[in-house]
Amino acid sequence: MIMPSRAYTADTDLKLAVVTDTDIVTTRQEGRRFASALSFSSSDLTVIAAAISEIARNLVSYAGRGEVWIRQAERDGRRGIEIEARDHGPGIRDVSLALQDGYSTSGSLGLGLPGARRLMDEFEIQSEVGKGTVVVMRMWTR
Amino acid sequence: MRHFTVSSAEPTSDVLSELVAHLRRNRAQLREEWMRRISASRLLTSMTQEEIFAEATSVFDNYVEVLETGSVEALQAYARDLSERIIPRGVDTPEVLGIVLLLRDVLARSLFEKYQGDFALLNGVLDAYEPAANRIATTVAVGFVQERERVIRQQQEAIRELSTPVLQVRERLLILPIIGVVDSERARQLTEQLLHGVRSNRAKVVVMDITGVPAVDAIVANHFVQTVEAARLLGATVIVTGLSPEIAQTLVTIGVDLTKMNTVGDLQGGIEEAERVLGYTVLNRRNGPPHMDPAQVS
Amino acid sequence: MSASGGIAALAARTRRTGMPVPILKRGEYLIASIQSTLSDADLIRLRDDVLVQVAHHRSRGVIVDVTVLDIMDSFAVRTLSALAQMITLRGAETVIVGIQPDVAFAMVQLGLTLSGVATALDLEEGLAYLDDHAKQSVHGGHGSEAGRRN
Numbered sequence: 001m002i003m004p005s006r007a008y009t010a011d012t013d014l015k016l017a018v019v020t021d022t023d024i025v026t027t028r029q030e031g032r033r034f035a036s037a038l039s040f041s042s043s044d045l046t047v048i049a050a051a052i053s054e055i056a057r058n059l060v061s062y063a064g065r066g067e068v069w070i071r072q073a074e075r076d077g078r079r080g081i082e083i084e085a086r087d088h089g090p091g092i093r094d095v096s097l098a099l100q101d102g103y104s105t106s107g108s109l110g111l112g113l114p115g116a117r118r119l120m121d122e123f124e125i126q127s128e129v130g131k132g133t134v135v136v137m138r139m140w141t142r
Numbered sequence: 143m144r145h146f147t148v149s150s151a152e153p154t155s156d157v158l159s160e161l162v163a164h165l166r167r168n169r170a171q172l173r174e175e176w177m178r179r180i181s182a183s184r185l186l187t188s189m190t191q192e193e194i195f196a197e198a199t200s201v202f203d204n205y206v207e208v209l210e211t212g213s214v215e216a217l218q219a220y221a222r223d224l225s226e227r228i229i230p231r232g233v234d235t236p237e238v239l240g241i242v243l244l245l246r247d248v249l250a251r252s253l254f255e256k257y258q259g260d261f262a263l264l265n266g267v268l269d270a271y272e273p274a275a276n277r278i279a280t281t282v283a284v285g286f287v288q289e290r291e292r293v294i295r296q297q298q299e300a301i302r303e304l305s306t307p308v309l310q311v312r313e314r315l316l317i318l319p320i321i322g323v324v325d326s327e328r329a330r331q332l333t334e335q336l337l338h339g340v341r342s343n344r345a346k347v348v349v350m351d352i353t354g355v356p357a358v359d360a361i362v363a364n365h366f367v368q369t370v371e372a373a374r375l376l377g378a379t380v381i382v383t384g385l386s387p388e389i390a391q392t393l394v395t396i397g398v399d400l401t402k403m404n405t406v407g408d409l410q411g412g413i414e415e416a417e418r419v420l421g422y423t424v425l426n427r428r429n430g431p432p433h434m435d436p437a438q439v440s
Numbered sequence: 441m442s443a444s445g446g447i448a449a450l451a452a453r454t455r456r457t458g459m460p461v462p463i464l465k466r467g468e469y470l471i472a473s474i475q476s477t478l479s480d481a482d483l484i485r486l487r488d489d490v491l492v493q494v495a496h497h498r499s500r501g502v503i504v505d506v507t508v509l510d511i512m513d514s515f516a517v518r519t520l521s522a523l524a525q526m527i528t529l530r531g532a533e534t535v536i537v538g539i540q541p542d543v544a545f546a547m548v549q550l551g552l553t554l555s556g557v558a559t560a561l562d563l564e565e566g567l568a569y570l571d572d573h574a575k576q577s578v579h580g581g582h583g584s585e586a587g588r589r590n
Contacts, residue, residue, distance in 0.1 A: 010568060021480035029477070029509065043334050046511055050550060051512040057480075077288030085558035115550040142295055142327075337541035344561060368548045375544040375553070377537075377560035377569075 014070040016090045018059045027068050028052040034070050035081045039141050048081060048139055051119040055135055057069075058112030063089025063133065073138055080121070080140035088132040095127055155272040160209045165249055173202050176241075176248045185240050188232040189342060205245060206310035209274050215277065219284025229286075229293060234346055238286045239279070246275045257338070302331055308339035316415050319409070321354030336369055340378045347419050348373060349412040353384030363398045370403050379404060383412035400408040454546040460559045463493050469570055471563070474508055490497065491526055498539045500532050501570035507538030517552040520557060524557045533574045537566035 006065040014034055015028045015068070031047050031052040040048065059066030066087030073082040092098045099114050113135070117123040122136040165172065177198050178184055186194055204220045228238070253271060257264040307318045316339050320332060336348055349367070352358065358366075370380040382405045394400055406412045463480070464471045470493055472486065490502060504520060506512065512520075526535035535558045539547070547553070558573070560566040 007478070008150075025477055025479050032510070041334075041544045043545055044332075045538075047546045047549065050511045050546040052509060057513065057515060077291055111480055112514070118551070119546065119549050141292075142299060277539045298548055334541065337544055341541055343563065346561075353561075371553045372541075372544040375536075375539045375547060375566050376541065412488050 013029060016068045016070070017065070017124075018056045018068055019065040021060065022057040024053055026029060027056045031068075031070050031081075031083060032086055035099050035139075038072065038079055040081070040139070041142070044139060044141075047119050051116040051137060051139075052083055054112040054116045054119075055083065055137070058116075058135075059085055059087050059089075062112075063087035065089075073140075075089075075140075078140045082136065083140045085135040086132065091129040091131050092125075092127040093129050094123055098127075099125070111131075143235050157267055158210065158212075158274070161253060162206055162269060163269055165206050165209070165252070168252060169206075172248055172252055173198055173430045176202065176245050179244045179248060180241055181211065182238060183244065185237050185244075186233065189361065193231075201241075202245065205249075205278060208278055209271075212274060214281075217281045218285060222289060224282065224284045225286045227290035229290060235286060235290070242279045246279060249275070249283055259344065264407065275408050299331065302328055303335065304426075306332060306335060308335055308343075310343050311413070313418075314344065314420055314422075315413075316343055316345040316348045317409075317413070318348055318350045319354065323357070324352075324362050324365070325420065326357050326361065329362060329369075333365070333372060335370045336380075337376060339370055340373055340376045345378055347416040348378055348380045349383060349416050350380055350411065351383045351409045351412065352389070353409065355384075358385070358389050358393070359397055360393065360396045363400075367399065367402050368398045379416075381412045381415050381419075382406065383409045451535060453454075458533055460489055463489060463499060465499075466567075468497075469506065469567070469573070470494060470497065470499045471503045472502070473505045476508060477510065478516070479513050483516055486569075487519050487523045489501055490523060491530075494527055494530055495538055501574035502532060502534045503563065503566040503570065504534065504536050505538045506536060506543075507540070507562070509538075509543065510532075510540075511545050512539065512547055512552065512553060514550065517547065520553060521557055533570055535560050535566040535569050537562050 028049040032049040035048050069084040073080040089103045122138040204403045527534045537560045560569050
């Protein structure tokens with residue numbers, strides 16, 4: 001197989017388990033590394049890392065544990081990064097309420113979801129009480 | 143001659159490997175023929191013969207490789223790689239499509255020639271070749287266009303950045319004159335420029351003049367508020383000048399929190415205010431009487 | 441942080457293995473110089489360590505240098521804000537220095553403005569801020585513009 005002249009290291013998905021607070025750091029560092037192969041500006045890389053940190057922290061404090069997938073996205077000729085966070089925790093009864101600033105039931109400030117949504121270009125969330133939550137967010141290169 | 147059953151319903155991988163082997167065996171003369179056709183069609187005129195030969199070799203080999211594997215990722219990677227190499231050479235979209243189609247034709251003719259004795263077999267071979275070749279052409283063209291759009295976007299960003307210089311006027315004082323429409327994208331860029339300017343110039347005050355911004359709505363105003371807050375985190379004050387009282391009133395009515403912004407009428411006033419802030423700092427650090435004499439600040 | 445535990449309990453908690461953030465003493469000031477990315481537990485330990493040291497040395501000012509941090513997320517901001525508040529209760533000043541431009545940008549987008557906590561560009565500016573503020577608080581003077589506090 002002939003390799004093209006530039007190595008595309010962002011071809012494979014990353015899957016990370018998030019259980020402890022050190023996993024939050026690992027996940028956002030892996031996310032930053034993954035995104036840096038996609039020609040994001042350094043400012044965007046920091047924003048992406050911050051969003052991942054918030055989402056991962058949300059997994060740990062609200063659901064106890066979860067998984068984060070990091071993959072490359074493509075749409076209309078643009079490349080981007082897609083991050084999916086999945087847990088089988090209690091689920092969120094009122095998603096729109098959870099997306100408001102300052103809302104929290106776990107005692108922390110609850111910035112995770114609304115914060116990440118403000119940072120990223122796209123943000124989708126699905127949750128079912130008793131089943132868990134899925135968050136998908138994307139940022140596109142300029 | 144090898145005999146194999148071909149019909150459009152059957153997998154064509156055997157046929158494909160057969161024809162790929164044929165294309166590889168005749169690599170040199172097929173490449174020659176392709177280059178001859180490129181010249182005849184007056185394509186790639188911005189490149190020298192040596193350059194064309196070098197690219198043609200790599201493109202030909204990749205083309206045959208992709209024919210063989212059919213891998214989509216490899217295809218897209220190949221298209222991006224090719225585009226990145228030739229866009230700086232001034233090659234445009236019709237040319238790229240043109241040379242890929244010429245290669246398709248050259249290879250197809252070669253297959254006609256080889257299998258012309260058996261019409262059914264030729265059909266089978268073309269059944270395998272055509273979809274693969276067409277997919278390559280499409281992917282290369284689309285990849286090229288996308289790459290060009292990306293380059294243009296980057297150039298636009300660079301132009302936008304050049305059009306808003308961060309000026310160091312005095313020690314620790316920067317001026318950022320903003321002229322023209324500010325959308326979210328430009329606001330983000332301005333904030334980045336301002337913050338990086340603060341750090342590299344070790345500025346303590348930035349006068350951001352928005353007299354030349356035609357429209358300041360709530361979204362833009364909020365971007366400016368964010369800029370002020372971010373600069374504060376780097377230890378710098380931002381003085382916003384050129385925000386007319388009328389616009390300020392409108393924004394406050396909408397609910398924008400302007401108390402976080404230090405606003406002064408015009409640029410001159412803003413610079414004076416900035417000097418006052420800086421002078422106060424310098425004087426206060428000395429162990430002298432706690433009064434302030436602005437005239438001593440130069 | 442429980443009031444009944446006190447400084448002794450804090451000191452006990454901080455006797456751990458690992459690589460804590462070095463805290464240097466410079467006259468009446470302390471400088472906590474973060475060397476690498478901190479997990480949540482590291483941040484808590486930093487908070488506790490600084491409080492122990494402030495009490496021990498009766499410091500007038502604390503500088504927390506976050507130059508190497510590639511992000512400051514909600515937990516980091518919460519913890520440092522809480523630290524600054526607790527230090528204020530001991531009559532001392534806190535300055536956070538070295539927030540990087542990209543980090544500051546992401547922070548304000550997340551709505552984390554570190555309001556109520558003084559910030560400065562770097563160590564030099566941070567020390568200048570403390571010179572202007574920490575001593576004045578003894579004499580009851582007013583603050584200057586050397587650092588920025590919201």
